[in-house]
Amino acid sequence: RPRVLSGIQPTSGSFHLGNYLGAVRQWVDLQKENDAFYMVVDLHAITVPQDPATLRQNTRISAAQLLGAGLDPEHCTLFVQSHVPEHAQLAWVMNCLTGFGEASRMTQFKDKSSRYGADSTTVGLFTYPILQIADILLYQADAVPVGEDQRQHVEITRDIAERFNSRYAPVFTIPKPYILKETAKIMDLQDPGIKMSKSASSPKGLVSLLDEAKVSAKKFKSAVTDTGTVVSYDEEQKPGVSNLLRIHSALSGQSVEQLVAHFEGKMYGALKTELAELFAEWVTPFQQRTGAFLDDPAELDRVLAIGAEKARAVASETLATVYDRIGFLPAA
Ligand code: AQP
Numbered sequence: 001r002p003r004v005l006s007g008i009q010p011t012s013g014s015f016h017l018g019n020y021l022g023a024v025r026q027w028v029d030l031q032k033e034n035d036a037f038y039m040v041v042d043l044h045a046i047t048v049p050q051d052p053a054t055l056r057q058n059t060r061i062s063a064a065q066l067l068g069a070g071l072d073p074e075h076c077t078l079f080v081q082s083h084v085p086e087h088a089q090l091a092w093v094m095n096c097l098t099g100f101g102e103a104s105r106m107t108q109f110k111d112k113s114s115r116y117g118a119d120s121t122t123v124g125l126f127t128y129p130i131l132q133i134a135d136i137l138l139y140q141a142d143a144v145p146v147g148e149d150q151r152q153h154v155e156i157t158r159d160i161a162e163r164f165n166s167r168y169a170p171v172f173t174i175p176k177p178y179i180l181k182e183t184a185k186i187m188d189l190q191d192p193g194i195k196m197s198k199s200a201s202s203p204k205g206l207v208s209l210l211d212e213a214k215v216s217a218k219k220f221k222s223a224v225t226d227t228g229t230v231v232s233y234d235e236e237q238k239p240g241v242s243n244l245l246r247i248h249s250a251l252s253g254q255s256v257e258q259l260v261a262h263f264e265g266k267m268y269g270a271l272k273t274e275l276a277e278l279f280a281e282w283v284t285p286f287q288q289r290t291g292a293f294l295d296d297p298a299e300l301d302r303v304l305a306i307g308a309e310k311a312r313a314v315a316s317e318t319l320a321t322v323y324d325r326i327g328f329l330p331a332a
Contacts, residue, residue, distance in 0.1 A: 004034045005141035007041035010058040011198060014210035015065050018186035018196035021250050022147030026180060028070035030145055036076035037139050037311060038066065043081045043088065043131060047124040060300055068290030079307030086315035090134035093322060097160050098130050107152060133157045138315040140173040148184035149195060151177050168325040183250050189223040192239035213283055217276035231263035231271050244271055251278045
């Protein structure tokens with residue numbers, strides 16, 4: 001079975017709608033037909049400052065949301081990145097294979113470092129994509145289900161895997177990004193020119209999955225659209241309306257064309273109200289399932305411990321092969 005791998009950061013307690021539609025939903029679908037590895041990437045989270053107690057709690061909340069969204073530990077390996085030390089170990093090797101100029105071209109780093117300023121930007125944030133290279137290659141992943149913002153990081157992973165394979169020996173599978181066009185980039189509800197994001201969105205532009213449904217309903221209803229009235233799909237002229245249509249389509253299963261026909265003769269308000277209801281219908285049971293997992297932290301930790309053990313079995317084998325091929329003397 002093909003191998004898939006992906007991760008999500010525990011940087012804030014709640015995932016947002018972009019995380020879910022862009023990535024986590026595909027994780028759930030892919031677990032059935034693939035050998036799937038999914039992780040909460042706490043090593044990535046500390047590239048920006050984290051309060052220790054909050055990080056620990058957010059790691060559990062993240063795992064609970066993944067289970068609440070439909071990951072099934074019988075069908076996938078769910079674990080916490082720091083439980084598998086091979087991630088940090090392989091990352092060092094990958095650091096030494098990646099060019100400084102090559103790493104400097106990562107647009108996510110450029111965006112974030114320009115927002116934080118040089119003094120608040122860590123070297124960890126710069127090498128974040130290189131840790132991600134290690135994350136993916138350790139598991140010999142064939143496909144990496146992510147949002148559009150991660151495409152460049154999967155591309156550099158392919159380059160470095162090929163470089164290792166030709167310089168040393170053919171060890172790594174070359175991974176492909178798995179990105180669904182329709183949900184690859186969910187936009188901020190207040191500024192449809194930027195992606196919905198924990199760090200860049202204003203609170204009103206960000207739909208957090210653990211907020212009360214009525215809080216999110218308000219955000220959908222006050223989403224920025226445009227001065228027109230006709231509900232139609234046009235990413236250039238109507239980015240706000242188009243974003244709402246794509247979200248509706250993903251949640252309802254209706255195509256954008258069907259929705260445009262459905263809203264003919266109706267105003268933007270109708271689309272927003274329907275979307276708020278549709279979201280509440282999905283998010284309410286999601287929150288109940290997530291809450292049930294959070295109420296039983298011992299069971300949650302047990303699931304994560306089993307996941308870490310399964311992950312380590314694969315990761316340690318890859319790392320041992322890499323250490324051998326690059327010429328490290330085995331410990332006697
Ligand atoms: N707006 C989005 N639309 C579609 N997919 C998205 N993803 C993130 N935002 C969107 C995808 O979610 C997965 C997990 O992302 P992450 O853990 O890297 O979270 P993130 O990138 O830290 O999310 P944010 O909100 O964008 O955080 P900041 O602002 O800190 O960077 C990934 O597959 C990602 O593509």
